[in-house]
Amino acid sequence: MTKAKNDVLQGTLALLVLKTLARGAMHGYGITVHIQRVSNEVLRVEEGSLYPALHRMEQDGWISAEWGISENNRRARYYQLTAAGRRQLAEEEKSWSRLTQAVASVLQTA
Amino acid sequence: MSWLKHVKGLLHVSRLERELDEELCAHIEMRAQDNIAKGMTPEEARYDAQRRFGNSTLLKEDARAMDIVGWMETLGQNLRYAGRVLLRNPGFTTAATLTLALGIGANVATFAVVHAVLLNPLPYPHPEQLVRVYDDLRNSNTHDVGMPVPELWDLRDHSGIFQDLTAVWPVDANLTGGEHPERIELLGTSVNYFTMLNAQPQLGRVYVQADAQPGFTMGVVISDGFWRRTFGGDPGVLGKQIRVDGDLYTIIGVMPPGFHHPGRTLNTEVDVWTAAGFNAPPFPQPVQRALRMLPGAMGRLKPGIAVAEAQARLDTFSAQLAHEYPDAYPAAAGWGLRLVPLKKTW
Numbered sequence: 001m002t003k004a005k006n007d008v009l010q011g012t013l014a015l016l017v018l019k020t021l022a023r024g025a026m027h028g029y030g031i032t033v034h035i036q037r038v039s040n041e042v043l044r045v046e047e048g049s050l051y052p053a054l055h056r057m058e059q060d061g062w063i064s065a066e067w068g069i070s071e072n073n074r075r076a077r078y079y080q081l082t083a084a085g086r087r088q089l090a091e092e093e094k095s096w097s098r099l100t101q102a103v104a105s106v107l108q109t110a
Numbered sequence: 111m112s113w114l115k116h117v118k119g120l121l122h123v124s125r126l127e128r129e130l131d132e133e134l135c136a137h138i139e140m141r142a143q144d145n146i147a148k149g150m151t152p153e154e155a156r157y158d159a160q161r162r163f164g165n166s167t168l169l170k171e172d173a174r175a176m177d178i179v180g181w182m183e184t185l186g187q188n189l190r191y192a193g194r195v196l197l198r199n200p201g202f203t204t205a206a207t208l209t210l211a212l213g214i215g216a217n218v219a220t221f222a223v224v225h226a227v228l229l230n231p232l233p234y235p236h237p238e239q240l241v242r243v244y245d246d247l248r249n250s251n252t253h254d255v256g257m258p259v260p261e262l263w264d265l266r267d268h269s270g271i272f273q274d275l276t277a278v279w280p281v282d283a284n285l286t287g288g289e290h291p292e293r294i295e296l297l298g299t300s301v302n303y304f305t306m307l308n309a310q311p312q313l314g315r316v317y318v319q320a321d322a323q324p325g326f327t328m329g330v331v332i333s334d335g336f337w338r339r340t341f342g343g344d345p346g347v348l349g350k351q352i353r354v355d356g357d358l359y360t361i362i363g364v365m366p367p368g369f370h371h372p373g374r375t376l377n378t379e380v381d382v383w384t385a386a387g388f389n390a391p392p393f394p395q396p397v398q399r400a401l402r403m404l405p406g407a408m409g410r411l412k413p414g415i416a417v418a419e420a421q422a423r424l425d426t427f428s429a430q431l432a433h434e435y436p437d438a439y440p441a442a443a444g445w446g447l448r449l450v451p452l453k454k455t456w
Contacts, residue, residue: 027133048163051133077132
């Protein structure tokens with residue numbers, strides 16, 4: 001099985017999930033759909049990475065989860081940011097922009 | 111962090127798994143509905159939704175592994191705490207340690223015996239096929255009276271139950287020719303002894319059928335212990351001659367350290383194995399059925415014949431022999447043959 005080219009880069013998944021949840025509580029499926037739509041179908045979150053990542057972030061206390069009812073009347077698990085998660089998001093956004101700026105300056109000078 | 115919480119956590123694993131299951135099912139369901147809305151057939155829609163997950167069992171394990179990492183970390187903390195408590199209470203620590211040490215020691219000792227006697231099979235292929243063959247005179251209640259040479263041949267060639275059969279003749283012998291005479295233990299066998307056990311030497315070779323002589327075979331095989339003790343483990347020992355009870359033999363092989371004669375020895379271990387045909391001088395000629403010359407015999411049963419069945423067939427066979435040679439096997443003696451699995455003989 002070949003991997004799709006635009007699978008979300010290792011390490012950026014947490015950032016994308018945190019940013020998505022900053023808009024409000026959402027279930028796992030909603031997170032994948034949101035990221036795909038907002039990135040104009042460029043970024044695709046793999047289900048196989050998403051749930052372990054959500055579980056890890058929950059353990060780290062960045063997000064919390066509770067059962068709710070989805071748009072189509074199904075029981076679904078909704079994730080939302082905690083205060084620690086908001087701080088983490090700010091951290092990761094900062095380091096991400098540092099990284100992209102650094103890469104950009106290398107590309108411009110080379 | 112209490113132990114109770116860990117136990118409860120372990121009990122909660124199944125609940126966690128159910129929740130995870132439900133969560134993943136909901137995800138698949140929602141994806142499938144969206145797929146249908148995009149124009150897929152319900153089957154395609156569901157297949158696509160599931161395919162994206164890959165192996166969902168693996169996924170659940172990955173998610174659960176996160177719990178285990180945390181558990182390991184707190185386990186480390188608990189162990190360090192235990193260490194501090196033990197250091198603060200040296201009296202209790204000593205008593206507990208001694209109790210554990212004695213308990214473990216007793217268990218190890220018991221297991222070692224059980225292991226050796228009951229569990230540990232002999233270090234040969236198919237040890238369950240190996241048996242000692244005893245001649246008994248039942249009417250006088252005398253056991254293990256020795257075997258005449260022609261009887262060994264009959265059992266080997268005509269009883270139909272043995273793949274191989276060898277005489278075993280332990281000899282307390284005198285090694286001369288070195289600085290000091292030395293008492294060694296010799297085992298006289300038939301030439302197929304090592305083939306029967308399927309035992310390989312660590313150096314040189316063992317004697318085989320091709321070495322058969324009516325009298326003694328000149329080439330002998332020595333034990334690892336004897337090799338180290340007498341020859342200092344010299345790899346050039348092959349071809350050297352030793353004089354045992356005045357007779358000259360040539361060393362053709364050295365057995366590995368783990369090899370021991372699987373039967374009774376005289377005092378310690380067999381030092382030297384030697385083969386004989388028992389059918390030429392120095393053995394009495396011609397061979398006599400009335401002379402119980404061989405101290406014992408050891409055999410390997412044919413595959414698939416259990417000891418009980420072999421014994422039954424042996425009883426029939428020995429009755430025929432007794433009938434055929436009434437002079438050698440007088441009815442009044444009540445002669446019979448008895449098979450004992452090798453594991454039980456020592």
